[in-house]
Amino acid sequence: MGGYLARRALGALWALIGVAIVVFLILHLTGDPTSVMMPPEATKAELDAFRHEQGFDRPLVVQFGTFALAAAHGDLGLSLRHQEPAMRLALERLPATVLLAGSAFLIVLLIGVPAGVLSALRPRTWIDYTARFVALIGQSAPTYWIGLMLILLFAVRLGWVPASGIGDWRNLVLPAATLGFFSTAKLMRLTRASMLEILAADYLRTARAKGLTAIRVSLGHGLRNAWLPIVTQLGVELGTLLSGAIITETVFAWPGVGRLAVQAVFERDFPVVEAVVLLAATMFVLLNLAVDLLYAVLDPRIRYA
Amino acid sequence: MATALAGAAPARDDFIAASVHAAALRRLARDPAAMLGGAIVAIVAVCAIFAPLLARVDPNAQDLTATLIPPMWIAGGSHAHVLGTDNLGRDLLARIIWGSRVSVIVGLSVVAIGATIGVTAGLLAGYRRGWVDAVIARITDVQLAFPLVLLAVAIVAVVGPGLWTVIAAIGLTSWVQYVRVVRAETMSLREREFVAAAEAAGATTARVIGRHLLPNVASAAIVLGTFEIARAIVLESSLSFLGLGVPPTTPSWGGMLADGRQYLDTAWWTALFPGLAIMIAVMGVNLLGDGLRDALDPGMRA
Numbered sequence: 236m237g238g239y240l241a242r243r244a245l246g247a248l249w250a251l252i253g254v255a256i257v258v259f260l261i262l263h264l265t266g267d268p269t270s271v272m273m274p275p276e277a278t279k280a281e282l283d284a285f286r287h288e289q290g291f292d293r294p295l296v297v298q299f300g301t302f303a304l305a306a307a308h309g310d311l312g313l314s315l316r317h318q319e320p321a322m323r324l325a326l327e328r329l330p331a332t333v334l335l336a337g338s339a340f341l342i343v344l345l346i347g348v349p350a351g352v353l354s355a356l357r358p359r360t361w362i363d364y365t366a367r368f369v370a371l372i373g374q375s376a377p378t379y380w381i382g383l384m385l386i387l388l389f390a391v392r393l394g395w396v397p398a399s400g401i402g403d404w405r406n407l408v409l410p411a412a413t414l415g416f417f418s419t420a421k422l423m424r425l426t427r428a429s430m431l432e433i434l435a436a437d438y439l440r441t442a443r444a445k446g447l448t449a450i451r452v453s454l455g456h457g458l459r460n461a462w463l464p465i466v467t468q469l470g471v472e473l474g475t476l477l478s479g480a481i482i483t484e485t486v487f488a489w490p491g492v493g494r495l496a497v498q499a500v501f502e503r504d505f506p507v508v509e510a511v512v513l514l515a516a517t518m519f520v521l522l523n524l525a526v527d528l529l530y531a532v533l534d535p536r537i538r539y540a
Numbered sequence: 541m542a543t544a545l546a547g548a549a550p551a552r553d554d555f556i557a558a559s560v561h562a563a564a565l566r567r568l569a570r571d572p573a574a575m576l577g578g579a580i581v582a583i584v585a586v587c588a589i590f591a592p593l594l595a596r597v598d599p600n601a602q603d604l605t606a607t608l609i610p611p612m613w614i615a616g617g618s619h620a621h622v623l624g625t626d627n628l629g630r631d632l633l634a635r636i637i638w639g640s641r642v643s644v645i646v647g648l649s650v651v652a653i654g655a656t657i658g659v660t661a662g663l664l665a666g667y668r669r670g671w672v673d674a675v676i677a678r679i680t681d682v683q684l685a686f687p688l689v690l691l692a693v694a695i696v697a698v699v700g701p702g703l704w705t706v707i708a709a710i711g712l713t714s715w716v717q718y719v720r721v722v723r724a725e726t727m728s729l730r731e732r733e734f735v736a737a738a739e740a741a742g743a744t745t746a747r748v749i750g751r752h753l754l755p756n757v758a759s760a761a762i763v764l765g766t767f768e769i770a771r772a773i774v775l776e777s778s779l780s781f782l783g784l785g786v787p788p789t790t791p792s793w794g795g796m797l798a799d800g801r802q803y804l805d806t807a808w809w810t811a812l813f814p815g816l817a818i819m820i821a822v823m824g825v826n827l828l829g830d831g832l833r834d835a836l837d838p839g840m841r842a
Binding site for chain 2: 246249250251253254256257258261262264265271371372374375376377378379380383384386387391475478479481482485486493496497500501503505508511512515516519520523
């Protein structure tokens with residue numbers, strides 16, 4: 236278990252270094268970050284001054300060394316627009332994103348998993364067909380369009396909830412449902428497939444033959460054994476929700492990290508873009524590490540691997 | 541002797557492969573959901589290819605005397621504009637038909653880029669193992685750590701929007717799934733007798749991979765490629781929706797939704813129909829993908 240833990244932690248560390256390299260390289264994709272970051276009407280003197288100030292006139296290797304050292308301390312430079320540390324701007328927005336992603340995750344957990352179980356227990360009934368049809372829509376419709384349609388129906392037409400912004404729980408309902416829809420559909424399908432596989436297993440037939448009640452058979456023996464891939468996917472989905480809120484936040488004007496990133500892109504404020512990408516990737520890597528460890532705790536077979 | 545063996549084996553492979561594929565096609569044809577998906581995909585493809593013939597008007601023709609006209613079955617609608625017009629008086633149906641082109645081009649190009657890189661890397665990693673596998677695994681880990689939408693947004697932001705930037709940005713993020721699937725398949729295939737036979741007959745690495753392993757991982761890659769088309773279409777429309785996709789003069793479903801969003805409370809049709817187009821197209825691809833997976837790999841049927 237200790238060796239496994241160390242191996243996984245080392246892998247996560249490597250992934251983060253790789254992420255930093257890619258984040259650094261993206262800004263140098265066009266060869267000259269200065270022209271990317273400065274407005275097109277800037278004079279040559281302004282460009283040169285900026286280039287020198289940001290250190291873009293130094294060798295690429297030196298630039299990366301400086302960048303990596305600073306990034307390891309969470310320092311990605313000052314936001315070009317707000318003259319504040321870029322990472323602080325990103326971290327300030329994190330609670331709003333965590334609230335949104337956490338609410339969406341609850342929807343995935345409380346709707347996606349039970350719907351999948353029900354669908355597997357009652358295959359080829361209206362429950363199964365309804366759940367699968369809704370899941371198909373959830374997997375096919377773009378997130379932002381679901382958001383627009385929810386706004387149209389519940390905010391514009393019915394006026395039950397506000398269309399955008401942050402406030403009490405009523406502001407949270409639509410963005411959370413929008414963000415969670417795709418993952419809910421995915422989890423529903425995975426849970427259904429996983430349950431169907433287990434329900435066909437020999438030991439389930441034995442459990443039934445022993446005279447256990449249907450609920451104990453399906454939940455106690457069925458879901459308990461189908462649980463592992465579901466837990467893994469839930470972990471991946473939480474990471475996806477946290478880092479994938481970019482579109483949902485834009486549609487609902489939700490003041491989270493994703494909206495900050497989109498604004499920064501349009502203001503050519505690249506230190507902020509870099510900070511958001513690095514922050515999101517870090518959260519994703521750490522979450523996956525946590526899931527791997529949880530998996531090892533849940534499944535004793537892994538410890539000997 | 542060695543050449544005779546190496547020459548004989550592929551002929552038999554081809555024979556078996558042909559009958560396996562025929563059986564898979566028969567299973568696919570008996571799957572109503574997959575056939576529905578195939579029909580939707582065919583309709584989208586026809587729209588993309590024959591857009592100039594199918595659309596009755598120029599998708600960019602503005603008519604400022606006829607802005608935000610509702611669909612023809614609603615009071616105030618007109619037969620000249622079946623699905624109504626947008627804020628510049630452009631015909632929504634014509635723009636949806638033309639918009640299919642961007643989705644089809646992006647979907648196919650992204651799969652071409654992603655599958656080429658991903659399948660090659662997966663085959664190499666699974667067959668050669670050792671340091672090749674280790675290096676590819678590390679790069680895969682880094683790619684997996686990135687939130688894809690954010691990465692694509694960052695790339696487009698630096699390089700500048702445009703159809704080919706979008707394709708490159710999405711394509712370069714889509715190879716990773718193929719690596720995982722193809723590597724796993726290859727690792728079990730390389731232990732099989734026909735690979736050992738080819739190696740014993742003196743086949744080079746390139747020949748083993750190209751002639752013996754590639755045909756056997758093809759079904760898995762095709763199934764995955766189908767789902768990647770769906771993902772690419774959604775991601776492109778998201779980028780266009782954010783204003784980071786194709787230029788506004790090119791009709792695209794995501795770009796139409798970005799326009800329609802402004803008129804959600806007065807002209808819902810401008811936001812409804814482009815989204816329906818994306819959803820139906822993606823649903824068709826997904827249904828076809830589900831069907832292909834069941835047909836090519838009956839053991840996986842859930």
